[in-house]
Amino acid sequence: MRRFLIVLLVSATASLSTACMATRKFTRNEVKTSSDTLNTRIDSTKDELNGEIKETRDNVDRVNTRVTGVDGRVTDLDSRTTQGLNTLKGDVQNVDQKAAQAQTSANRVAGDVVVLDQKFQNRNQFTVAGEKAIQFKFNSSKLDNNYKAVLDEIAEMVSRSPDAIIVLEGHTDSVGDQEYNVKLGERRVDSVRRYLAIDKNLPVYRIHEVSFGAAKPVAPNDSKDGREKNRAVTMMVLIPRTSEAAASK
The missing domain is CATH 1.20.5 (Single alpha-helices involved in coiled-coils or other helix-helix interfaces)
Known part of the structure; x- marks a missing residue:
């Protein structure tokens, strides 16, 4: 067990x-x-x-x-x-x-217009003794020899009276902007002034000039003939009325 x-x-x-x-x-x-x-x-x-x-x-x-x-x-x-x-x-x-x-x-x-007007504020006492214009070619300020006879005649008018003055106004046609045209008119006026002062011995103090450019056209610019006329320098010979009266005596 x-x-x-x-x-x-x-x-x-x-x-x-x-x-x-x-x-x-x-x-x-x-x-x-x-x-x-x-x-x-x-x-x-x-x-x-x-x-x-x-x-x-x-x-x-x-x-x-x-x-x-x-x-x-x-x-x-x-x-x-x-x-x-x-x-x-x-x-x-x-x-x-x-x-x-x-x-x-x-x-x-x-x-320039104001100055010119001030210089001739007594312009009513002046009379225009002669007025001429010469033309220039397009965009040119070169003096054409054909116009020198006209300038000689103007110089002679001024020389005849000791009190006479000449006013030159430069013009252009309407082609181009106003700034350029004013300068072109100034160059044209300067060509005329130099001829009168240098070639014709005209005293510069008797020459007054202004350039209008295209602002004061001589003729309408809507035709070729008008534009040709505007490429110009106009010249006015002014004589005091007293001098004119004295000369007539």
């Missing part, structure tokens, strides 16, 4: 040991299986995240490319706009400059 109990105890112990070993082996297998499953899920999730990250980066790159293109177009537009504004500013400044020059010329003509 005692021997039977010992055998039974040994068998039970062996069975228990075998069961424990089997349980540990099963547990290890379960843990390994769960770990593998978890690792698989982690790897899958990482792959998905990496895919999403790559897609996001690709989208960001595409957006950056579009932004760069837009920036380039905006820069080009800004450049063209700036160029356009600079051109417009230049045109406005050019127009303003021409307007200022035209106003200066107009003021100079008006000033």
Whole structure:
């Protein structure tokens, strides 16, 4: 009996040991299986995240490319706009400059007229002893030799009276702007004044001149003949009435 109990105890112990070993082996297998499953899920999730990250980066790159293109177009537009504004500013400044020059010329003509009027504010005491006109070629201030006889006659009129003066008025046709025409008229008057002063020894203080340009036409500018007549210098010899009366005695 005692021997039977010992055998039974040994068998039970062996069975228990075998069961424990089997349980540990099963547990290890379960843990390994769960770990593998978890690792698989982690790897899958990482792959998905990496895919999403790559897609996001690709989208960001595409957006950056579009932004760069837009920036380039905006820069080009800004450049063209700036160029356009600079051109417009230049045109406005050019127009303003021409307007200022035209106003200066107009003021100079008006000033010359005022000065001339002041010099002859007693013009009612003068009489016109002679009046002549000579023409010039288009856009020219060169004195034509054919008119020197006319200038000689004018110089003789002035020389006959010590109080006589001569008034020279420069004219142009209506071609060109007023500023240029005023200067052209001045050059034509200067050609006549130089001839009278240098070639005919007429004192310069007895010569008074003004350029009207196209502002005071001699004839209408609507015909070729009228424009030719306006390319001229008119000359008036003025003698004080007292001198005229004395000469008549």
